[in-house]
Amino acid sequence: xxxxxxxxxxxxxxxxxxxxxxxxxxxxxxxxxxxxxxxxxxxxxxxxxxxxxxxxxxxxxxxxxxxxxxxxxxxxxxxxxxxxxxxxxxxxxxxxxxxxxxxxxxxxxxxxxxxxxxxxxxxxxxxxxxxxxxxxxxxxxxxxxxxxxxxxxxxxxxxxxxxxxxxxxxxxxxxxxxxxxxxxxxxxxxxxxx
Numbered sequence: 001x002x003x004x005x006x007x008x009x010x011x012x013x014x015x016x017x018x019x020x021x022x023x024x025x026x027x028x029x030x031x032x033x034x035x036x037x038x039x040x041x042x043x044x045x046x047x048x049x050x051x052x053x054x055x056x057x058x059x060x061x062x063x064x065x066x067x068x069x070x071x072x073x074x075x076x077x078x079x080x081x082x083x084x085x086x087x088x089x090x091x092x093x094x095x096x097x098x099x100x101x102x103x104x105x106x107x108x109x110x111x112x113x114x115x116x117x118x119x120x121x122x123x124x125x126x127x128x129x130x131x132x133x134x135x136x137x138x139x140x141x142x143x144x145x146x147x148x149x150x151x152x153x154x155x156x157x158x159x160x161x162x163x164x165x166x167x168x169x170x171x172x173x174x175x176x177x178x179x180x181x182x183x184x185x186x187x188x189x190x191x192x193x194x
Contacts, residue, residue: 004170012112016105023099030061030096037087040066043100047071048117051138055120056109059100063088071121073151095185101141113174114140115162125155132163144173147180 031042044062047055068083084092091097104110110117117139118125129135140146145153145161153161165173 007171008111008174009108012105015112016102020102020106023102030099033087034061034085038065038085044097047120048139049120049122049126049135050109050117051136053126053135056104056117058109058117059103061091061097061100063091063097071119073119073122098141105141109138111138111140113142113165113177114138115143115165116140116146125159128155128159129162132159132166134159134162134166137166137169142177142181144177147177147184150184 034042041062044060044064046058046060048058050056063085064083065085081089088097101110105112114137115129115134118129126135143162144165145158148161149157165177
C-alpha cells in the first residue's frame with residue numbers, strides 16, 4: 001500500500017494543480033456571481049478533521065447566508081433551505097462549492113479520493129471511523145460513502161463505507177469512485193438541503 005500512497009499523493013498534486021489552472025479563468029466569474037447573489041464573503045472556511053485526526057481549515061465557496069450556523073452539518077440543520085442562498089442550492093447540487101478544496105489538496109490536507117472530512121465537532125463520525133482505521137488516511141474531495149449516498153447515509157453506514165475504502169485502497173478503487181462521482185454530480189444525487 002505504501003508505494004500506492006506515494007503515487008496517489010503525486011497524482012493529487014498533478015491533477016489538482018491542472019484542475020486549478022483550467023478553472024482559473026472561471027473563478028473570478030464565480031466570485032462575482034456569489035457576491036451578487038447575497039451579501040457576504042465569497043469563500044467559507046470551516047475546521048475539519050484530517051489524517052490522524054489533525055484539524056485543518058477547509059475552503060469552500062459560500063452557499064449559505066452569513067447568519068447560518070457554521071458548525072452544523074447541513075443535513076442536521078433545521079430548515080436548512082432557508083439558510084441557503086438562491087445560487088447556493090445549484091452550487092451544492094453540482095458540487096461547485098467544493099472546488100476551492102483543490103487548495104486543500106495541494107497543501108496536503110486532503111486527497112482527491114478519501115473519506116469526506118468530518119466537522120471538528122462530529123465526534124460520533126470520527127469515533128465510528130476509528131473502528132475501521134479510516135482516520136489514518138487523508139480525507140477526500142470525494143469518497144466511497146459520498147458516492148453511495150452522501151448526506152442520506154446514517155453515520156454508522158457512512159463510517160463502514162469509509163472503512164471499506166481503506167481496506168480496498170488502490171488505483172482502480174479510486175478511479176471507480178471518481179467515475180461514480182461524476183455520474184452522481186450530473187444526476188444531483190444525495191444532497192440533503194431540507
